[in-house]
Amino acid sequence: MRIVILGNGISGVTAARHIRKQSDHPITIISSETPYFFSRTALMYVYMGHMRFQDTQPYENNFWVKNRIDLVQAHITDIHFGDRFLLSENGEKIFYDKLILALGSKPNKFGWPGQDLQAVHGLYHKQDLEAMEKHSKGLKRAVIVGGGLIGLEMAEMFLSRHIPVTFLVREPDYWRVVLPAEESAMVSRHIRHHGIDLRLSTELKEIIDDGNGKACAVMTHKNERIDCGFVGLTAGVSPNVAFLKKTELAIGRGIQVNEFLKTNQPHVYAIGDCAEMLTPKAGRRPIEAVWYTGRMMGETVAQNICGKKTAYQPGIWFNSAKFLDIEYQVYGTIPSILPQGIETIYWEHPDGDKSIRINYRKDNGTVTGFNLMGIRYRHQVCEKWIKSKAHIEEVLMHLALANFDPEFFKTYEQEILATYNQQTGKSLRAKSQRRLSSVLSFLKSN
Amino acid sequence: MNTFSVNNNHVWTKPLTSRGVAAWILGVILTGFYILLYFFPALLGKGGDGAPNTGIIALFDPLSYALKGKPASEWFLYGTLYTLAILGFGIKFIRKYRHNKYEILRTISVMFFQLGFAFLLPEILQKLNKPYYDFKNMWPLNYYMFDAYNLDAYLSSGTIGLMMLVWGLLMIFVISPILTYYFGKRWFCSWVCGCGGLAETAGDSFRHLSDKSLKAWKIERWIIHSVLIFVVIMTIGVLYSYVYDHPGKLTVTRNHLTAIFLVTLSLAGIFIGSNWFKGIQKVDRRKALIAIGIIIALVITAHLGHRKNILFVDNGLLRQWYGFFIGAIFSGVVGVGFYPILGSRVWCRYGCPMAAILGIQQKLFSRFRITTNGGQCISCGNCSTYCEMGIDVRAYAQKGENIVRASCVGCGVCSAVCPRGVLKLEGSAFDISDRVLVNE
Secondary structure, three states, rough: OEEEEEEEOHHHHHHHHHHHOOOOOOOEEEEEEOOOOOOHHHHHHHHHOOOOOOHHHHOOOHHHOOEEEEEEEOEEEEEOOOEEEEEEEEOOOOOEEEEEEEOEEEEEOOOOOOOEEEEEEEEOHHHHHHHHHHHHOOOOOOEEEEEOHHHHHHHHHHHHHOEEEEEEEOOOOOOOOOOOOHHHHHHHHHHOOOOOEOOOOOOEEEEEEEEOEEEEEEEEEEOOEEOOOEEEEOOEEEOOOOHHHHOOEEOOOOOOOOOOOOOOOOOOEEEEEHHEEEOOOOOOOOOOOOOOHHHHHHHHHHHHOOOOOOOHHHHHHOEEEOOOOEEEEEEEEOOOOOOOOEEEEEEEEOOOEEEEEEEOOOOOOEEEEEEEEEEEEEEHHHHHHHHHHOOOHHHHOOOHHEEOOOOOOOOOHHHHHHHHHHHOOOOOOOOOOOHHHHHHHHOOOO | OOOOOOOOOOOOOOHHHHHOOOHHHHHHHHHHHHHHHHOOOOHHOOOOOOOOOHHHHHHHHHHHHHOOOOOOOOHHHHHHHHHHHHHHHHHHHHHOOOOOHHHHHHHHHHHHHHHHHHHHHHHHHHHHOOOOOOOOOOOOOOOOOHHHHHHHHHHHHHHHHHHHHHHHHHHHHHHHHHHHHOOOHHHHHHHOHHHHHHHHHHHHHHHHHOOHHHHHHHHHHHHHHHHHHHHHHHHHHHHHHHHOOOOOOOOOOOOHHHHHHHHHHHHHHHHHHOOOOOOOHHHHHHHHHHHHHHHHHHHHHHHOOOOOOOOOOOHHHHHHHHHHEEEEEHHHHHOOOOHHHHHHOOOHHOOOOHHHHHHHHHOOOEEEEEEEEOOOOOOOOOHOOOOOOOOOOOEEEEEEEOOOOOOOOOHHHHHHHHHOOEEEEEEOOOOHHOOOOOOO
């Protein structure tokens, strides 16, 4: 049974590794981007000089030979689902018995005038990194459009080379569509603290041509002109499925898949950023373009291909990021606007760069989510509390179990407990200590 | 705003830190300095046969007189420069990692042990006419501990001399295993040790140059354990020679020595060979047992045969070879001279027999491990890149496995550079026998 995986990102590569663990089927991974798998999220560190590109490759080059995974660098232009083959740019046919589409995303462009000029790029592919490198020489200012994670990463990259950055964000605060107001304001402050020219509630109107097909300035919707030599478009991503739209494959915003990650075509699966769940789990979005879900889908599709019918179970939502110096972790659901029936406790460090937020249900006290800024919490502990519907007071009394900051770091669990006591008039006291033995016995207990 | 993160901007693009021309120039200077120091001290201005010092060494005479009332030697010059490097680059390190209390405390600790224990205390002891002694150093890192001149000094210095000898034996056989059990080998390698101290401070800018390949890991295990075997055989030989050279003058006889060696080696064999401790593979277990078997055979031949000749060459010659190839060339010329090319922990990773022993202890019976935070790893590679010991930390982190590696010195930098809060150095006795297993 020949298995072909289109895309060598985290989803496709995880699928290949897990299929190999369980079977001897021939596996081929096709990508036009790079010969070897690399960590997309690490591209910024290459630009900043923290790592070389080869350091972003999690496996040594002979890993693929050793595991009998064939790597093919080719650009696929069409897929014939009836005859089960992929067609490459130079006319080569690659046949499959099972096909996994792990096509990833492409940066969004919303029809802005000038969006296809030179020196206008997103940050997704290795080629985007190369373009940023090329345009950085002698660059006087970069303008970045879109108030999300990638935009801020791009800004940090330019800052590392002392290139001034103007950051246009449509929302009234940074990443306000995801973060609650306080955290969002914290990151906005932090961005300005780093000397980034942050323009909130500002939209891009057009990108101006310098007469030679290269961007030289942007115009905002307030008709303000900002001169620049590079424009970063980071207003989110969408599934990279355009070349398949004319085929029989069912495509909505992404490739539609059922809970077993199967598409409407026989023997064809889709995973990662390009997959759109027809029946997403409660509280989850149909397309979740993050590293972790891609990895989990890769594991699930491997089970299904190897004959163990397995539904995609993403578990409790989690994510993490780093906003310049502030690390961010979320476990469970933390909506940007507090819904009816949910209560929140929020503690923020007087310095304004660390915070802990815990959400819980008003009716029964069940904990629903954790949001951490500048503080590390332990994934398994938070997940267990949310899954087991632990009561907020139980969680607060044992909160030290969740702390994952390095040894000797100051802990703030007592502060959030005090905040709760103050809000409710109770006088709870901490019962657990920050010790691995306590954590392990908690995780092993029922 | 108080938040900082580790700034590694341009590390891989600046010539000095990316094996550029500047790195090679610095490498040549450092290597050259070590060669002068070890083999041509006269060129540094050392005055021989009562002649006064000149050149660089003479510059250190006033400090040397102030500390011990004697002129400086090339070793005094080296010790002073070494200490200044740890103090100066230690301050730089603390600034770079100022948001991280673990790194700050650890660095203050290595600065303290270098200045107090490695530099000032031994000099003061000499002023008081006591043997030179660094209380934090231990055999086999100080392979000269059992040299005749050292043993003579301990045995002729009354109670304090005997105390030093007993302390040295306690350090290696009692104190270090206990501390390694609780904290991992980091208590020594990145909190106390002078070699580690220099690597962590002056070598910090070169930590990313360590080789992360599986091949390098394999070479590492072969070389470091060979050095360990070498130092054990050499020391056994030196002790037999000492007893042989002092007939009737010592309480300890040849029979005592043989008994002590055989008991210690057999215990080590039982220890490694049994199934009490997981975390070591069968093939490695077998190799360790073969090595111990060879050493036992050598002990028996030394006991029965000529006592000045353990490995078919004179024990004194064996000791000289060790001092030359391992003590001087490996730990000094290559270990520090090649910082800008091979990274800062070449000696600690490939050569140090002390690190080898503590590593075996860490792998077999320590609470210490680096835990990984569930699924938050994005495989970015910062942890592996900045691991000075060349451990591919990411390979474990992306699978959610604990990291229990013999070579890990617990510097904590992988955790500090992780952009997703995935790694934590910690310890527990709760699951000590299966801490190496997958954490799912």
